[in-house]
Amino acid sequence: MLALGFVKRIEEAESLVKEVKARTDKPFGANVVIMNPLHREILEMLANLGIKTVTTSVGRPDFIYPIIHDLGMKGLHVVLSLAHAVKAEEAGADGLVVVGSEAGGLRTRKSESSTMVLVPLVCDHVSIPVAAAGGIADSRGYRAALELGAQGVQVGTRFLVSRESPAHEEWKRAIINCGDGGTALLPVRGNLMTRVVVTPAIRRFMEDPTINLEEELGKIDRMKAWEKGDLENALPGAGQASALINDIKTVREIIEEMVS
Numbered sequence: 001m002l003a004l005g006f007v008k009r010i011e012e013a014e015s016l017v018k019e020v021k022a023r024t025d026k027p028f029g030a031n032v033v034i035m036n037p038l039h040r041e042i043l044e045m046l047a048n049l050g051i052k053t054v055t056t057s058v059g060r061p062d063f064i065y066p067i068i069h070d071l072g073m074k075g076l077h078v079v080l081s082l083a084h085a086v087k088a089e090e091a092g093a094d095g096l097v098v099v100g101s102e103a104g105g106l107r108t109r110k111s112e113s114s115t116m117v118l119v120p121l122v123c124d125h126v127s128i129p130v131a132a133a134g135g136i137a138d139s140r141g142y143r144a145a146l147e148l149g150a151q152g153v154q155v156g157t158r159f160l161v162s163r164e165s166p167a168h169e170e171w172k173r174a175i176i177n178c179g180d181g182g183t184a185l186l187p188v189r190g191n192l193m194t195r196v197v198v199t200p201a202i203r204r205f206m207e208d209p210t211i212n213l214e215e216e217l218g219k220i221d222r223m224k225a226w227e228k229g230d231l232e233n234a235l236p237g238a239g240q241a242s243a244l245i246n247d248i249k250t251v252r253e254i255i256e257e258m259v260s
């Protein structure tokens, strides 16, 4: 899956798709974030370039699935709760990515269920295929997900620490050094939270009662901080699976071990 969620220009999204196409003749899909104002143009561009599958996240699925189907594509909607899973199936989603609370990426302020609970719960209530996500970093997690009723998995944090991943080396090192209990949810805006590895700088923020965390974090230009490898100001996004990751592997090694 090609991450196009937060691209700001359609030309940028198009050139990323073309770059992947130039490197492989294997099929691939893309992630479209519904709250991105470019979502419709991105979907049309993907369809024109022959992409058949998308995942859709952060937004309501009801108006987007008719568009996806009219364009001849299929989509899996990303859900963090049973209620949203049922709504997504009703809205015409062809499948679901069911993401437990231990995952990296965006979460909400609500109390949420872990992968171990959410995946079988959703599987009991929907009849479309489910990809499990959150906390899956090796063959044990992969096999457990299938046992919970999922047809496949979506993996984030483990691939972030791959040799091919363009994430900054300091980001990868922060995940490798992260132990049990070493991540936390930080406020982004509104109802949204994001899971990060707690660096010494983030811990100082979190422990200071005089600081409004959302306001303080909003001031930081995270992209610029990563460009400079400035871990003091960067937010190393990652899931709880960080504690299971001890090395940088190639994508091939990660997948071969996972499905072995």
Ligand SMILES: Cc1cc2nc3c(=O)[nH]c(=O)nc-3n(C[C@H](O)[C@H](O)[C@H](O)COP(=O)(O)O)c2cc1C
Residues within 6 Å of the ligand: 003, 005, 006, 031, 033, 055, 056, 057, 078, 099, 102, 103, 104, 105, 106, 133, 134, 135, 136, 154, 155, 156, 157, 158, 160, 237, 238, 239, 240, 241
């Ligand atoms: C740094 C980071 C960025 C992410 N960005 C997106 C995104 O743009 N769109 C999306 O649907 N999921 C995003 N995710 C979530 C992943 O797609 C995946 O569901 C999640 O990482 C699974 O949990 P894991 O990290 O335990 O493997 C992101 C995750 C991380 C760690």
